[in-house]
Amino acid sequence: xxxxxxxxxxxxxxxVSPASVSLVLRGAPGPSAETRERVLAAAAELGYRAxxxxxxxxxxxxxxxxxxxxxRNPFHAELVEELxxxxxxxxxxxxxxxxxxxxxxxxxVETLLDFRCEALILLGPDSPGSSLDKLAExxxxxxxxxxxxxAQVDVVRSADDVGVGAALAHLIDLGHSxxxxxxxxxxxxxxxxxxxxxxxxHRAGLSAQVLPGDHTEEGGVRAGRxxxxxxxxxxxxxxxxxxxxxxxxxxLLRAGVDVPGEVSVVGYDDxxxxxxxxxxxxxxxxxxxxxxxxxxxxxxxxxxxxxARRTEIVLVPHLVVRGSTAAPVSxx
Amino acid sequence: xxxxxxxxxxxxxxxVSPASVSLVLRGAPGPSAETRERVLAAAAELGYRAxxxxxxxxxxxxxxxxxxxxxRNPFHAELVEELxxxxxxxxxxxxxxxxxxxxxxxxxVETLLDFRCEALILLGPDSPGSSLDKLAExxxxxxxxxxxxxAQVDVVRSADDVGVGAALAHLIDLGHSxxxxxxxxxxxxxxxxxxxxxxxxHRAGLSAQVLPGDHTEEGGVRAGRxxxxxxxxxxxxxxxxxxxxxxxxxxLLRAGVDVPGEVSVVGYDDxxxxxxxxxxxxxxxxxxxxxxxxxxxxxxxxxxxxxARRTEIVLVPHLVVRGSTAAPVSxx
DNA sequence: ACCTCGCTTTAAAGCGCTTTAAGAACTCCT
DNA sequence: AGGAGTTCTTAAAGCGCTTTAAAGCGAGGT
Numbered sequence: 001x002x003x004x005x006x007x008x009x010x011x012x013x014x015x016v017s018p019a020s021v022s023l024v025l026r027g028a029p030g031p032s033a034e035t036r037e038r039v040l041a042a043a044a045e046l047g048y049r050a051x052x053x054x055x056x057x058x059x060x061x062x063x064x065x066x067x068x069x070x071x072r073n074p075f076h077a078e079l080v081e082e083l084x085x086x087x088x089x090x091x092x093x094x095x096x097x098x099x100x101x102x103x104x105x106x107x108x109v110e111t112l113l114d115f116r117c118e119a120l121i122l123l124g125p126d127s128p129g130s131s132l133d134k135l136a137e138x139x140x141x142x143x144x145x146x147x148x149x150x151a152q153v154d155v156v157r158s159a160d161d162v163g164v165g166a167a168l169a170h171l172i173d174l175g176h177s178x179x180x181x182x183x184x185x186x187x188x189x190x191x192x193x194x195x196x197x198x199x200x201x202h203r204a205g206l207s208a209q210v211l212p213g214d215h216t217e218e219g220g221v222r223a224g225r226x227x228x229x230x231x232x233x234x235x236x237x238x239x240x241x242x243x244x245x246x247x248x249x250x251x252l253l254r255a256g257v258d259v260p261g262e263v264s265v266v267g268y269d270d271x272x273x274x275x276x277x278x279x280x281x282x283x284x285x286x287x288x289x290x291x292x293x294x295x296x297x298x299x300x301x302x303x304x305x306x307x308a309r310r311t312e313i314v315l316v317p318h319l320v321v322r323g324s325t326a327a328p329v330s331x332x
Numbered sequence: 333x334x335x336x337x338x339x340x341x342x343x344x345x346x347x348v349s350p351a352s353v354s355l356v357l358r359g360a361p362g363p364s365a366e367t368r369e370r371v372l373a374a375a376a377e378l379g380y381r382a383x384x385x386x387x388x389x390x391x392x393x394x395x396x397x398x399x400x401x402x403x404r405n406p407f408h409a410e411l412v413e414e415l416x417x418x419x420x421x422x423x424x425x426x427x428x429x430x431x432x433x434x435x436x437x438x439x440x441v442e443t444l445l446d447f448r449c450e451a452l453i454l455l456g457p458d459s460p461g462s463s464l465d466k467l468a469e470x471x472x473x474x475x476x477x478x479x480x481x482x483a484q485v486d487v488v489r490s491a492d493d494v495g496v497g498a499a500l501a502h503l504i505d506l507g508h509s510x511x512x513x514x515x516x517x518x519x520x521x522x523x524x525x526x527x528x529x530x531x532x533x534h535r536a537g538l539s540a541q542v543l544p545g546d547h548t549e550e551g552g553v554r555a556g557r558x559x560x561x562x563x564x565x566x567x568x569x570x571x572x573x574x575x576x577x578x579x580x581x582x583x584l585l586r587a588g589v590d591v592p593g594e595v596s597v598v599g600y601d602d603x604x605x606x607x608x609x610x611x612x613x614x615x616x617x618x619x620x621x622x623x624x625x626x627x628x629x630x631x632x633x634x635x636x637x638x639x640a641r642r643t644e645i646v647l648v649p650h651l652v653v654r655g656s657t658a659a660p661v662s663x664x
Numbered sequence: 665a666c667c668t669c670g671c672t673t674t675a676a677a678g679c680g681c682t683t684t685a686a687g688a689a690c691t692c693c694t
Numbered sequence: 695a696g697g698a699g700t701t702c703t704t705a706a707a708g709c710g711c712t713t714t715a716a717a718g719c720g721a722g723g724t
Contacts, residue, residue, distance in 0.1 A: 004470075007681060017704045022682060032702060052446040053394075054680035056385045057709045071412050077404040084432045096428040100416045114384040116336075138336075221610045250610050253586070278553045278582050339711060349674045354712060364672060386710035389679045
């Protein structure tokens with residue numbers, strides 16, 4: 001049941017040294033074509049698979065990227081998928097470490113460090129910049145999704161203000177002028193989006209209206225009820241995230257307010273939620289694949305190409321127009 | 333930047349052998365209280381952390397549990413969280429391996445095997461039983477969430493028929509008799525739920541009506557539209573999963589059919605979706621924490637207690653009653 | 665004194681693979 | 695032929711930790 005074949009078994013089977021087998025299996029130069037072939041055949045026959053643990057230990061370089069994530073965050077899930085394929089391409093393994101009830105960010109990071117990951121990719125960390133700084137002294141770090149201005153960490157994120165700006169431009173184009181913003185709470189990301197809204201409204205010569213919110217459907221529902229009841233209702237709402245947007249839409253519809261007939265709604269994240277046929281939410285897409293690609297590249301350029309200077313990659317999000325936005329009803 | 337202290341550094345710093353340090357750090361019996369203290373102090377001072385890779389290699393036992401999951405499945409996310417805490421308690425590490433675009437179930441499993449995990453926990457695998465059989469010959473396997481009758485793998489799942497039965501009992505109790513079932517498609521799990529529905533309806537002397545569906549909101553929307561338009565509409569619908577249920581509700585509400593006034597809806601999974609205030613869906617809870625606990629225990633009893641006989645743990649799900657169900661309107 | 669018996673400590677042998685420097689076997693020149 | 699080059703192969707030294715058998719060392723017993 002146990003006893004998987006070892007490198008030396010393959011070597012013995014072929015009649016060459018373990019060294020040769022190791023070289024062949026990793027495609028390293030040296031072994032002749034004939035040796036290669038025989039080793040490969042033997043390995044296949046014995047069903048040999050290298051012990052990752054031993055390889056990792058023996059190799060000078062570990063070629064291991066540690067990823068900290070929250071397994072319950074769908075956006076992280078999307079990122080992880082892409083990180084994997086990108087790491088693969090760059091010749092790296094990925095070790096996942098998720099936050100859990102009894103494993104906070106520090107704990108998750110330590111697990112990664114214990115595996116001697118060569119670099120860390122942190123998805124939307126909440127740690128204060130100072131602790132990131134300390135961490136970055138030990139190992140290259142890439143923060144995905146949020147700012148980290150003063151630390152020695154690389155950052156890959158999306159230009160939140162631009163995203164919000166695109167949403168507003170779309171609405172203004174349609175003829176809206178009373179456009180409210182549904183806030184995403186206290187996080188750094190939410191702040192950036194709020195700021196983007198204020199600026200863009202200001203530039204357009206429109207007056208801003210920010211409604212309190214968070215990052216749950218419930219928050220959206222509360223705001224939606226309020227909107228439905230108010231007399232001087234805006235004709236459009238930009239939400240700081242999709243869940244909020246879904247909540248708003250739901251509350252409006254239940255209150256008999258047509259979307260997009262009477263109120264247009266725009267979300268942010270272009271999550272799978274937004275794409276659902278019956279939700280069909282106009283939303284801002286952050287291009288997870290590109291973020292993942294860049295995060296891996298940032299790590300790899302530090303490790304393989306000796307880059308030492310901090311890098312910050314800001315991607316430009318784009319608006320995906322769907323059915324939750326339309327021209328406002330002409331007023332009488 | 334690099335060069336983390338090694339075990340030998342700590343040993344040298346204290347003036348004892350590496351062996352002693354190793355023993356102290358793992359809390360093994362032997363070292364005297366004084367040595368213990370000094371080693372611990374030195375380790376703390378140097379900021380020493382053991383290299384997991386080396387430990388794993390040197391240790392005869394790996395104490396590593398491999399978990400295969402789909403990082404995009406929210407139910408898996410919930411399970412992973414619990415698996416972690418449970419593994420921790422049993423003194424095991426967890427290695428995660430997720431399915432990705434270019435990494436199918438076999439690929440994910442091989443990664444786990446390459447780390448020499450001592451046992452595998454497979455969350456809702458789709459592989460045919462035969463390949464599970466082969467896998468189980470190499471390493472203890474625990475399948476979570478679906479049946480795997482003839483294989484030598486352990487199974488932890490929830491009694492789907494019982495769950496559906498509870499939903500029906502609740503509806504019948506409320507006075508419903510025309511209760512339709514919204515099917516979950518072709519999977520093994522969906523089949524079990526459908527069967528549970530048929531049996532329970534039969535037992536209750538009611539006639540069954542199965543509507544086609546899948547595992548998406550869209551499927552639910554389609555069914556909901558159809559229901560809304562039909563003259564002889566059932567007074568209640570049990571859906572094979574929450575996403576379907578949400579879709580149905582959405583379509584019914586938009587078509588002006590009140591839920592639960594005119595039609596009661598029950599979901600399955602008790603996902604976070606169901607718990608949302610504005611959805612407030614009566615649903616069947618599968619107790620993810622218990623499933624996780626049992627999966628880890630199954631693995632651990634095989635590894636640590638030498639259990640050799642196959643085990644199948646079937647948990648009893650329970651209904652969580654919320655606002656989407658009510659007594660049917662009395663007919664005229 | 666001599667032995668035995670616990671309690672500590674440690675030398676040394678791995679774990680399974682990678683890597684490097686040196687060796688073996690050939691080929692090619694002059 | 696002899697030496698310089700090539701090409702392929704391998705012995706041996708790790709990677710950083712764990713484990714085990716054996717060595718030290720006082721204390722207690724006779």
